[in-house]
Amino acid sequence: MYLTRTWCVAELVTARLHQLDATLLALPHFFMPSDAFIDEFESMAQSKIDLASWGFGAADITETIRWLRTLRSFTLQSPLGRSQITDVVNFLTGTSRPSSEVVESDCLILADQESMEAVATAHILRHFMAPHVLHLCNVLPKVLGATDKIKRTTQSLDTSNVSYRPLLLVMVCTHGCLVSGHMVDWVLQAYRVASSCNVLPVTAEDGFQIPPPTALQELQRHPKVQSARDFHAAQTYVKVLKAIFVQVAVHFLPQSFSESSLELKAKQVASRLQREHSANLSSLLDMTTTGSETLRTFSSGQPTTPLRTLSVESGVDDTLVMMQTSMECSQEDYVEEAF
Numbered sequence: 632m633y634l635t636r637t638w639c640v641a642e643l644v645t646a647r648l649h650q651l652d653a654t655l656l657a658l659p660h661f662f663m664p665s666d667a668f669i670d671e672f673e674s675m676a677q678s679k680i681d682l683a684s685w686g687f688g689a690a691d692i693t694e695t696i697r698w699l700r701t702l703r704s705f706t707l708q709s710p711l712g713r714s715q716i717t718d719v720v721n722f723l724t725g726t727s728r729p730s731s732e733v734v735e736s737d738c739l740i741l742a743d744q745e746s747m748e749a750v751a752t753a754h755i756l757r758h759f760m761a762p763h764v765l766h767l768c769n770v771l772p773k774v775l776g777a778t779d780k781i782k783r784t785t786q787s788l789d790t791s792n793v794s795y796r797p798l799l800l801v802m803v804c805t806h807g808c809l810v811s812g813h814m815v816d817w818v819l820q821a822y823r824v825a826s827s828c829n830v831l832p833v834t835a836e837d838g839f840q841i842p843p844p845t846a847l848q849e850l851q852r853h854p855k856v857q858s859a860r861d862f863h864a865a866q867t868y869v870k871v872l873k874a875i876f877v878q879v880a881v882h883f884l885p886q887s888f889s890e891s892s893l894e895l896k897a898k899q900v901a902s903r904l905q906r907e908h909s910a911n912l913s914s915l916l917d918m919t920t921t922g923s924e925t926l927r928t929f930s931s932g933q934p935t936t937p938l939r940t941l942s943v944e945s946g947v948d949d950t951l952v953m954m955q956t957s958m959e960c961s962q963e964d965y966v967e968e969a970f
Contacts, residue, residue, distance in 0.1 A: 634664065634672065634696065636886060644687055644695045654723060655704040658747050663700055669693050707747065713776070716754070736773035738764050738799040738904070741817050742835075743808040744777045748886075752835045753803050755885050759897030764799070764904065772801075777813060781820035797911065798828045799904045802875060803883075805836040812855045815868055819859060822871050825913040831903050832880040837887065841876045874915035 634640060646653050664672070672693065705722050708715060721727055738760075742753035753774045761771050775781070781800070800821055808814050821828050832841070842850075850856050850872070851865040859868065881903065883896045910918075 638887070640692060640695075643699075644691050647695045647698050648687070648691070653702050655699060655702040656719065657704055657706045659706070659708060661706075664696050669696050672696065736771065737797070738772040738801075739781060740772060740774045740801045740803060741814060742774065742803040743805055743811040744813045745811055746805055746807065749803055749805040749808060749835065750774065752805070752883070752885050753801075755893065756801065756803065756833065756835075756883055756897055756900065759894050760801075760901050763898055763901030775813075775817065781817050781824070798824060800828060800830040801900060801904070802830055802832045804832050804834045804839050804841075804880065806839060809842065809850060809872065810853045810855050812858070815856055815859050815864075818868055818871050818875075819864060821912060822867055822916075825871075825916060826911060828912045829904060829910075830875050830912050830915075831900060832875055832878060833883050833900060834880045835883050835885075837884060841880065842872075844873065847872055870916065870919070871912070874912060874919045877915055877919060 705719060707719070717728060740753045740757055743749040757772045757774050764772055781798070798821075802814075802818075821830060834841075847869045851869055856865050856868055859865065881896060881900050883893065883900065885893060888896065
């Protein structure tokens, strides 16, 4: 996949031509390209990659792919956890720092643990979000690992008020994530603290589409959803997903965006989470359950014009389909209009 992305190929060729010191970080299923692959890749590159705009030819690409064989390499293992990231840093820097202590956080990023790229995207998002949400949480944002659970961690500093600060969740949406066992468990755990939990969907892969209500209903019969041990877990899971996807998702695509664009998108995610009066998961569930509430956004504590009305006549499912179609056409327009 990496070698078929234009930007990635261009960066590799540029690094080789400038004789930069490089290290190959290999994902678990990465294989070193064979000569047959390189020959086939050369013909594909000539037809699909605008070589002239990058200032090099097909021969530069094939030589660069062969150059990969000469680099020192570090193979990542799945799942990608905090300790392994520390190992990578030590390998690249020649140091021997211990893995940092895992701390609790009120800002959690959820990603499909079965997808290395989804987890890597979550860590990139965490890096760019950190400066913007640090003052909201007791610590920096945290990417949940395979053994982590969603739970309340901190209380208000005002001891006369026992209410909790909102738990901020970012759901990294990639292909197959909705049938990931970890994602199913986390969404159900979020449901248990819905009244003090804000969840924002972030699409992190080209081609990912928010599933229509009919597709969400199909999820109830998926084995990994059925295997959840909670009572009525499958129905609850679908109900929570409907509530989450009422919101407009933010696009965050490390494989396609520049660094400045990623920073801007991460700031947008943090801004969406920081809305003092943004609807919590419990409120979103009420909207999708009753089908008669109005989805509002708030700025400085004041309600603005509703983005969408969930009408009884049309039904929640029809409304979600309408919202899905609208979001595919102009998600960014709605974000700018509402926030």
